[in-house]
Amino acid sequence: MSEIDLCGVGLRGPILNGSGTFDAIAARRAFGDLLLDRFPFDCFVSKTITLQPREGNPPPRLWETASGLVNSIGLPNKGVRRFLELDLPLLAELPVPLCVSVMGFSHEELARLVEEIEALDEISLIELNLSCPNVETGTLVGADPEETAAALTAARASTDKPLIAKLSPSATDPAAVAAAAELAGADAISLINTLKGMPLHPTTREPWLGGRTGGLSGPAVRVVALEQVASVAARVDVPVIGMGGISCGRDAADLLAAGASAVAVGTENFRDPAAGRRIAAELAAFEQKVPAK
Amino acid sequence: MSEIDLCGVGLRGPILNGSGTFDAIAARRAFGDLLLDRFPFDCFVSKTITLQPREGNPPPRLWETASGLVNSIGLPNKGVRRFLELDLPLLAELPVPLCVSVMGFSHEELARLVEEIEALDEISLIELNLSCPNVETGTLVGADPEETAAALTAARASTDKPLIAKLSPSATDPAAVAAAAELAGADAISLINTLKGMPLHPTTREPWLGGRTGGLSGPAVRVVALEQVASVAARVDVPVIGMGGISCGRDAADLLAAGASAVAVGTENFRDPAAGRRIAAELAAFEQKVPAK
Amino acid sequence: MSVAAEPRTLAPPERRIAEVKRVERIGAYDLIVARDPVGPADPQPGQFYMLASGERWGGGDRERPYLPRAFSFARVRRLPGGQGVDLSFLLEDVGPGTQRLGELAAGESLMLLGPLGVGFARPSQDRRPLLVGGGIGVAPILCWDDELRADGVEAAVLLGFRSAGHAAAAALFGGAPDVSTDDGSAGRRALVTEPLRAELERDPHATVYACGPEPMLDAVRGLCANLGVPAQLALEAGMACGYGACFGCVVATVDGYARVCVDGPVFAGEALA
Amino acid sequence: MSVAAEPRTLAPPERRIAEVKRVERIGAYDLIVARDPVGPADPQPGQFYMLASGERWGGGDRERPYLPRAFSFARVRRLPGGQGVDLSFLLEDVGPGTQRLGELAAGESLMLLGPLGVGFARPSQDRRPLLVGGGIGVAPILCWDDELRADGVEAAVLLGFRSAGHAAAAALFGGAPDVSTDDGSAGRRALVTEPLRAELERDPHATVYACGPEPMLDAVRGLCANLGVPAQLALEAGMACGYGACFGCVVATVDGYARVCVDGPVFAGEALA
Numbered sequence A, B: 001m002s003e004i005d006l007c008g009v010g011l012r013g014p015i016l017n018g019s020g021t022f023d024a025i026a027a028r029r030a031f032g033d034l035l036l037d038r039f040p041f042d043c044f045v046s047k048t049i050t051l052q053p054r055e056g057n058p059p060p061r062l063w064e065t066a067s068g069l070v071n072s073i074g075l076p077n078k079g080v081r082r083f084l085e086l087d088l089p090l091l092a093e094l095p096v097p098l099c100v101s102v103m104g105f106s107h108e109e110l111a112r113l114v115e116e117i118e119a120l121d122e123i124s125l126i127e128l129n130l131s132c133p134n135v136e137t138g139t140l141v142g143a144d145p146e147e148t149a150a151a152l153t154a155a156r157a158s159t160d161k162p163l164i165a166k167l168s169p170s171a172t173d174p175a176a177v178a179a180a181a182e183l184a185g186a187d188a189i190s191l192i193n194t195l196k197g198m199p200l201h202p203t204t205r206e207p208w209l210g211g212r213t214g215g216l217s218g219p220a221v222r223v224v225a226l227e228q229v230a231s232v233a234a235r236v237d238v239p240v241i242g243m244g245g246i247s248c249g250r251d252a253a254d255l256l257a258a259g260a261s262a263v264a265v266g267t268e269n270f271r272d273p274a275a276g277r278r279i280a281a282e283l284a285a286f287e288q289k290v291p292a293k
Numbered sequence C, D: 001m002s003v004a005a006e007p008r009t010l011a012p013p014e015r016r017i018a019e020v021k022r023v024e025r026i027g028a029y030d031l032i033v034a035r036d037p038v039g040p041a042d043p044q045p046g047q048f049y050m051l052a053s054g055e056r057w058g059g060g061d062r063e064r065p066y067l068p069r070a071f072s073f074a075r076v077r078r079l080p081g082g083q084g085v086d087l088s089f090l091l092e093d094v095g096p097g098t099q100r101l102g103e104l105a106a107g108e109s110l111m112l113l114g115p116l117g118v119g120f121a122r123p124s125q126d127r128r129p130l131l132v133g134g135g136i137g138v139a140p141i142l143c144w145d146d147e148l149r150a151d152g153v154e155a156a157v158l159l160g161f162r163s164a165g166h167a168a169a170a171a172l173f174g175g176a177p178d179v180s181t182d183d184g185s186a187g188r189r190a191l192v193t194e195p196l197r198a199e200l201e202r203d204p205h206a207t208v209y210a211c212g213p214e215p216m217l218d219a220v221r222g223l224c225a226n227l228g229v230p231a232q233l234a235l236e237a238g239m240a241c242g243y244g245a246c247f248g249c250v251v252a253t254v255d256g257y258a259r260v261c262v263d264g265p266v267f268a269g270e271a272l273a
């Protein structure tokens, strides 16, 4: 597969994982070093890291819906310090560049988070999760142009690494938010994150998820992702990383045709840890049709 | 099924059709008067009517996606004058109350539309479509509290009939928009309308739909509807009409449990014209569990 | 048959279950025979039904099919003593829906709504019916020919196919239809419009009834227009509901968009834009 | 068996296709035997596989299943000359996924990922293994008993079921397991914790291995804690991926939430919060 350039970082191909949909360290425990030989992605994106450790939401955290999954994981993570101490050395062993996803609950926090990782050569890219639907401020920031610009400004000031702004699909006008992010210094835009949803318990009819509401992903959101990626790609000059409902090469080709420069596989990883590799192979068949952006 | 009261209008049950998902006049041509004896809904909602006639979008207008449908119909209609002249007499023969859905592209237009139907006794309720994703202004109005309030004010001034505000699911905070609508005089809130989506042609990878983008409906949006209906119902005092992905009684029961006072069946009608009746029967089994609002 | 102002037999207002009696491979096509216990005994040739399998409708390629699919009935057999009718459908596998339906086996259930739409109208006294079918479009032509024959009318039937495999469907006809194929592997090597032109030039006092791929219908329409011969064309369009509910199946006509499912599928050639 | 620091046999890093060899009804349960051509020959009892049918996974009740489902292997048979292994799974039909898997027929394909998670660890020298299974939870107990027997260890096996229909699974065991049922329709009328208590009071020098419904596991855990007997409990949780990717399958432990799929499914009783 042809080598691509994402914000100055060379990738062997256009396929990333969606943040929070693949844990390379856990996968290595399950699959051993064969995982490294057959690594499914061309760039690895970490689960979103926060300044303080988080336990995440109480279970149940998963609901299977028509052609999709609703999750309320709640961003469990070690906190940036222990992530850098315990996880980074292992992630540095991966055969592909590393992108760390971060979320700050205030501009100060975001700035501090970014500072913590700024100096580390093992980290090639930083993704700002402005959109996690399970943490209130997340939705608000990524859905609002001003808020998004402010967050980008805070992060931009503390790093020279490429910054990817991951938008919220709850934005009424994602293109406007993307334009604001670009203006405030984003080097790339990624979307879509999960759509807010709330399944009910089959018998009690109370919210099923421990976090009450969750995020919808999978084939059910495919056409929504295509529309948002196309409208954002039409508005901004920076590269767009498209994701949402990719389950085969055709879906990846669709997102690239809609204007994305790279794509990320999320929920499909849960059906097959090698989904990224399979999709890359299927995509190769479409590639000649894909307009290089 | 127990009789319910919707904004002062008595219904034999809680099941409406989603606007634009059932044409009672065309259905009568296909099924004859048996349709009236076995009418599937407890209140009939017309397709959205505009002041001027509209041809609608060029075909193709339909795309089938994972557990859902994407449509770009584009609000074809005769225009209010010919609707009242040609369609109203036939709709007046239906065994259930009539709700007319209208959309105005300006406050003046909306006011004039509402005035046109204000005096007619055959019409029990008016639904303001603030949210059709196929007509640009639609999305904007229903997604923005101020715009929505202004539209409601314009309509409210010209009618004493119950006004239902149908929101746009593209609103970042549907509850805020609903609250604004309530404050400006809405007698009920209905949601969700379709989510914006854009399928691509299988081979050319150009937008498949004649209208380029369309609206996603069906089981794929079920959990999104539940979340938005719950957040709106928690915020407003007026009744909420819940819709989105209903395909069986359990789905209707879920929306009622989430706080809706009535529900509307949309895409499922396409799979079976009697879906409304089947769902009503299935719902009866759940009813004791449903909290009356 | 019921003599309706327009050839439209009304459908029961709900989806019902028919039992699959037989599934047969006819060359490149699948023939499904299903018993409709309660539906009308006189669907009009050109009318169609919305079909879905009773089980496992969904979960196919890309989690489809989800919506029912439209199919002209190709043949109807009335059973004695109100046991209902056996409906035949001729299918071409072009995607997840037709594939799933082709997998049905005798004894399994078929969900069915119909008959729907407007069928073919009788020709005026001074004109002979001339039937033209292309590919899977032979389906409504077959039942129309059946019905004309039942009324003692021997219509000329001109069929066009890609190749011999598809032409196998010609054997279903009562008479001996004229067959053309693109590759000459069966019958004449020609487009069906060539024998049609010959027929019409021989004697233009005909009404043409046609169903087939869009390019063929366009050619037939043009030909008939030039010769001043009335044409009734059975169209196709992507459909969601089949009974006028979704406004998704429109075709451009001289007075704007019309819904193929309720205003058609049979349209007069001159009505189309 | 491979002597791993923790009883975890690594899985190939991709989903693979196994061929269904046999599907059998064992009382209330389905036994599926599938040939895994390339997977490891030594999955550890207590480890599990993520399964999906090769075809028609989806399109069931409410358009589900969509994600694969987790199942402990119940028995493994190593085939001569690297032909792979025959894996047995014991299923209880509780929803669309288990229903679909139960519909599989010999010759059809089964999508499979695994073995996953951590299995049961050997008891320390001074303790005898004591196996406790409740309902469908007998699955991992069965292969654990198989393996202990293969090593010449004859462990006491205590099984509890709703009724005789479910108790039929006891016949799969090598020895003569002690059976209790809720309704007394087979074996003793009792909860399996009663014979367990008696066993442990007779001689507490045991390590208890248990799998079953939550209330049963809670009771076993409490009982063992009181008597100071180590317990290894095989837990269940709703899963999406099975290999630590989604963080969806957590259970509360003394040091926070742990993922049942990678940190378990076997946990020490005292590790759970």
Ligand SMILES: Cc1cc2nc3c(=O)[nH]c(=O)nc-3n(C[C@H](O)[C@H](O)[C@H](O)COP(=O)(O)OP(=O)(O)OC[C@H]3O[C@@H](n4cnc5c(N)ncnc54)[C@H](O)[C@@H]3O)c2cc1C
Pocket: B062, B063, B064, B065, B202, C048, C065, C069, C070, C071, C072, C073, C089, C090, C091, C092, C093, C094, C095, C096, C097, C098, C099, C136, C139, C140, C235, C236, C237, C238, C239, C260, C265
């Ligand atoms: C009135 C009428 C009568 C008909 N009679 C017959 C008949 O007798 N026999 C017969 O075989 N066929 C008949 N058809 C055609 C038949 O309805 C279609 O072939 C069928 O619906 C195809 O469904 P599918 O899932 O197999 O294929 P699809 O996947 O639906 O593909 C069929 C076509 O739809 C388009 N398409 C592809 N993907 C999508 C998508 N996701 N959403 C929307 N469109 C898509 C493409 O153009 C493709 O060529 C008739 C159609 C009509 C309207």
Ligand SMILES: Cc1cc2nc3c(=O)[nH]c(=O)nc-3n(C[C@H](O)[C@H](O)[C@H](O)COP(=O)(O)OP(=O)(O)OC[C@H]3O[C@@H](n4cnc5c(N)ncnc54)[C@H](O)[C@@H]3O)c2cc1C
Pocket: A062, A063, A064, A065, A202, D048, D065, D069, D070, D071, D072, D073, D089, D090, D091, D092, D093, D094, D095, D096, D097, D098, D099, D136, D139, D140, D235, D236, D237, D238, D239, D265
């Ligand atoms: C490690 C492990 C080992 C297992 N071993 C076995 C075994 O050997 N044999 C066996 O039979 N089972 C085993 N199970 C349980 C098995 O995985 C489940 O029974 C199966 O996943 C049920 O899937 P289903 O589609 O049939 O039922 P589901 O519809 O998934 O229902 C199962 C339960 O999930 C919940 N649920 C209902 N609807 C939904 C929804 N839409 N989304 C999410 N949750 C929902 C309910 O609590 C319901 O009781 C094991 C589970 C684990 C984690």
Ligand SMILES: Cc1cc2nc3c(=O)[nH]c(=O)nc-3n(C[C@H](O)[C@H](O)[C@H](O)COP(=O)(O)O)c2cc1C
Pocket: A017, A018, A019, A020, A021, A047, A048, A069, A071, A073, A075, A101, A129, A132, A166, A191, A192, A193, A194, A217, A218, A219, A221, A243, A244, A245, A246, A264, A265, A266, A267, A268, D246, D247
């Ligand atoms: C279980 C789960 C956990 C996720 N966690 C994160 C996260 O931590 N940070 C983030 O930015 N996105 C997260 N996402 C969103 C995905 O990265 C992706 O944007 C979304 O799932 C859409 O892609 P998909 O349809 O292919 O799954 C998560 C998604 C899932 C399903």
Ligand SMILES: Cc1cc2nc3c(=O)[nH]c(=O)nc-3n(C[C@H](O)[C@H](O)[C@H](O)COP(=O)(O)O)c2cc1C
Pocket: B017, B018, B019, B020, B021, B047, B048, B069, B071, B073, B075, B101, B129, B132, B166, B191, B192, B193, B194, B217, B218, B219, B221, B243, B244, B245, B246, B264, B265, B266, B267, B268, C246, C247
């Ligand atoms: C084909 C189609 C046409 C629609 N037309 C309208 C419309 O004219 N006015 C409107 O307010 N909503 C319209 N809708 C939205 C539905 O009324 C409903 O809000 C939406 O489809 C969600 O419900 P469902 O998932 O049950 O279909 C339309 C939906 C479909 C699928």
Ligand code: FES
Pocket: C238, C239, C240, C241, C242, C243, C244, C245, C246, C247, C248, C249, C250, C259, C260, C261, C262
């Ligand atoms: S198919 Fe729905 S209107 Fe024709």
Ligand code: FES
Pocket: D238, D239, D240, D241, D242, D243, D244, D245, D246, D247, D248, D249, D250, D259, D260, D261, D262
């Ligand atoms: S099932 Fe996904 S982390 Fe355990």
